Amino acid sequence: MTCEHADALYRHPWPGQTSRERETLREHASACAACGATVRRLESARRLLMDDVPLASRREDAATWAAVEARIEARSSLWRWPAWVAVPAAAAALVAALMLRPTAPEAYTVTAGALATAEATVTGGVPSDAPLSATVRTRIEGEGAVLTLEPGAQARLRSRDLWALEYGDLAVEVQPTPAAPLTVLTEAARVSGVGTHFRVSVADGETRVSVSRGQVRVESKGAPALTVGAGAEWSSRPAPPPLAPSTEPAVAPSQARPDAARRAEDRAAVDRARALVTQDALRARRIAGEVLERRAAGPEEVDALAVIADAHRLSGEHRAAASFYARVAAHPAGVAYAEEARLRQAQMLMALGEHRAALDALALDDPRLARGALAPERAALAAQAWLRLGEPDRAAAALESADPRSLAVQDARRAVQRALEGGQR
Amino acid sequence: MxxxxxxxxxxxxxxxxxxxxxxxxxxxxxxERTPTVEELFRRHSDDVRRIVARLLGPGAAPSDVEDLVQQVFVVVHGALPRFRGDSKPITWLYGIASRTVLTHLRGRRRHRKMVASLEVMTDLLPTATEHPETEASRRQALNRVWRALMTVSAKKRVVFILYEVEGLTGREIAEALQIKEATVHTRLYHARRDLDAALATLEATP
Incomplete structure (x- = not known):
């Protein structure tokens, strides 16, 4: 129910509003049910927000100021010289660093096999930017990655996380832990991934990528970046060989090459659905469903799944929402949303009374999510699940390493405290 | 001469x-009139922390609040030579803090995480019927307001909070955000309208 005077209420007080206008508006609001409700809602919201003074901890001031000083100092050292000196100097330093980096990053060591290299003294660290030609299969170990250079292949280590493959075969196993993905650069493509096993082959000007575990991102000239999942192959040749069957339906081989126009169309549709989801969940779900029916891949597919999950959640369909959040979290292109999706999935399972399943969904032991932005909320929700299962001690344990400044953690701690006190009585 | x-x-x-x-x-x-960054920090760090926390809302991670407070004073250090003293230092700081927060809020993913965090907090709070203490029902109501506020765009939300909660005038907000006063009024109008619609929807949801 709305009233034609609501517009004036939202503007009130407006510049130049007379006392007569103010009075008329007040009289109207007290007589009209719709406007009365608006005034009550906005006024109550304003009061609640005003009464809620976020804590400003004086105890942290000294540490904060020390951090501010350090950041100012770091910036000042960058800008201490005038721009006309600093910019050319920085550029010269960069060029010099690129040209004169002779030392080997200690991140990689050769542990088996043999290499014929420009410098024949490779016993420990791999020399930076010197060609490494393998005569027999050679294993190169790094922090969080193991590379196998097949006989006859030649590669160069460009930087800590960047290898250039000139020809031959290079197999790469990257652990899920490195902060930055490992990248293999060839003449035709740039292949990068974390937590994945893949192989790159360069022959006759063609680059081929095959993935055996996880997924990699492939960027090549003149084509949009795409994600290649486990079991799929990619080739830089215009007519690629038939793709191997995928074990991960989310990035099926047939979906690995969406054309740019279709992706743009999918993106626009997903954005439209996202904007609609709080007002018209059903319509948002339909639009996102159409995107999935068009076999969208990668980020568009993840976003469409997330919209459908949100729409189910907002409609109170917890079971369906939990299932869609699980799909988002498990999607190879959904790494950025995994933490939120796990949290939502757990929320939905809690609403269904499936507390053990919620604890599994929270994935508290997943190292990729350990320091995520929602870690306090996940810990708090886990504590809530343990409480519902009647185990306050385990609830307290779930909160042990959680950030004490988080309001969610503080609320959960109070709930645990109440439960422990109740148990003692 | x-x-x-x-x-x-x-x-x-x-x-x-x-x-x-x-x-x-x-x-x-x-x-001589211009205070140093350290003086501003000593005098106004609480105000800056409060406004940053308020503009972000309770769904923000405490580490984000801390990081943004530091970032505000780093920006203050760079901008101090241009501070002409035309406005009060606190209004000037409000401007820097608001713009820093707005830049921080640009990411859609960050927004989604803040909303998710708020909703978990709502779940965790005891309901007013379970615990009829005033504090529990007040926190429930406040969380509901924040969930509604998070549906209002960041630009409008910042104006709404500066006007309705921090009590700045339209002119002060215009000065702080470096926008026209008419724009402040337009954003405030839309913020109230969007917030009211979101609150009404939440009221209707069981």
Whole structure:
């Protein structure tokens, strides 16, 4: 129910509003049910927000100021010289660093096999930017990655996380832990991934990528970046060989090459659905469903799944929402949303009374999510699940390493405290 | 001659009179009036922390609040030479804090995480019927307001909070955010309308 005077209420007080206008508006609001409700809602919201003074901890001031000083100092050292000196100097330093980096990053060591290299003294660290030609299969170990250079292949280590493959075969196993993905650069493509096993082959000007575990991102000239999942192959040749069957339906081989126009169309549709989801969940779900029916891949597919999950959640369909959040979290292109999706999935399972399943969904032991932005909320929700299962001690344990400044953690701690006190009585 | 010029009070004359005053003297006087970053931090760090936390809402991670407070004073350090003293230091700081928060809020993923965090907090709070203490029902109501506020775009939300909660005038907000006063009123109007619609929807949801 709305009233034609609501517009004036939202503007009130407006510049130049007379006392007569103010009075008329007040009289109207007290007589009209719709406007009365608006005034009550906005006024109550304003009061609640005003009464809620976020804590400003004086105890942290000294540490904060020390951090501010350090950041100012770091910036000042960058800008201490005038721009006309600093910019050319920085550029010269960069060029010099690129040209004169002779030392080997200690991140990689050769542990088996043999290499014929420009410098024949490779016993420990791999020399930076010197060609490494393998005569027999050679294993190169790094922090969080193991590379196998097949006989006859030649590669160069460009930087800590960047290898250039000139020809031959290079197999790469990257652990899920490195902060930055490992990248293999060839003449035709740039292949990068974390937590994945893949192989790159360069022959006759063609680059081929095959993935055996996880997924990699492939960027090549003149084509949009795409994600290649486990079991799929990619080739830089215009007519690629038939793709191997995928074990991960989310990035099926047939979906690995969406054309740019279709992706743009999918993106626009997903954005439209996202904007609609709080007002018209059903319509948002339909639009996102159409995107999935068009076999969208990668980020568009993840976003469409997330919209459908949100729409189910907002409609109170917890079971369906939990299932869609699980799909988002498990999607190879959904790494950025995994933490939120796990949290939502757990929320939905809690609403269904499936507390053990919620604890599994929270994935508290997943190292990729350990320091995520929602870690306090996940810990708090886990504590809530343990409480519902009647185990306050385990609830307290779930909160042990959680950030004490988080309001969610503080609320959960109070709930645990109440439960422990109740148990003692 | 120079001494004579210095004796002419700027306030008595127009711009042409003030231009006669030695600019070096004006600059020195301005510098004497201008507080250092450390002074501003000592005096206003609580205000900055409060406004950053308020603009972000309770769904923000405490580490984000801390990081943004530091970032605000780093920006203050860079901008201090340009601070002319035309506005109160606190209004100037409000502007820097608001713009820093707005930049931080640009990411869609960050917004989604804040909303998710708020909703978990709502779940965790005891319901008013379970725990009829005033505090529990107040926190429930506050969380509901924040969930509604998070549906309002960040630009409008910042204006709404600065006006309705922090009590700044339209002119002060315009100055702080470096926008026209008419834009402040438009954003405030839309923020109230969107917030009311979201609150009404939440009220209707069981």
């Amino acid at each position: 120079m001494r004579m010029r210095l004796l002419i009070p700027c306030a008595l004359g127009g711009p042409w009179l003030s231009s006669l005053v030695d600019p070096g003297v004006r600059e020195r006087a301005r510098l």
